[in-house]
Amino acid sequence: MERYEQYRRVFDHFDSNGDGKICPAELRKCMTAIGGEMTAEEVVSAVAVMDSDGDGLLCLEDFVKIIEGAAEEERAGDLKEAFNMYVEDAGGCITPKSLKRMLSRLGERRSAEDCKEMIACFDLNHDGVLSFHEFEMMMSSA
Incomplete structure (x- = not known):
């Protein structure tokens, strides 16, 4: 539950207009802040894929899925890099x-x-x- 609260704080920080949703521009700022680089097109695509209610915006649950997916992708990349060393x-x-x-x-x-x-x-x-x-x-x- 603690991790969910951390995600909530990050979500709230990047929800600049306070509407309880993250738009593509807000998501791009968030990804840049945590060290990820996404083009405007990639952000729009990510929102389209992860948007659970079809409104073109991300609710907290959608946002958590994206962040956890990015973290998992990074872990997988790190593991592949370690494997290749051997x-x-x-x-x-x-x-x-x-x-x-x-x-x-x-x-x-x-x-x-x-x-x-x-x-x-x-x-x-x-x-x-x-x-x-x-x-x-x-x-x-x-």
């Missing part, structure tokens, strides 16, 4: 060798066997490597 070749998976190399760069010495065991814990299809989906599952359990 991927060594065009195969697109984390191998014991690439895991060992990255751990070594991070100052943690592990044997090849240790790395195989680490991968085996989250290797859902038992192919000896971690796909992005398996990495994502591993990170969500951490």
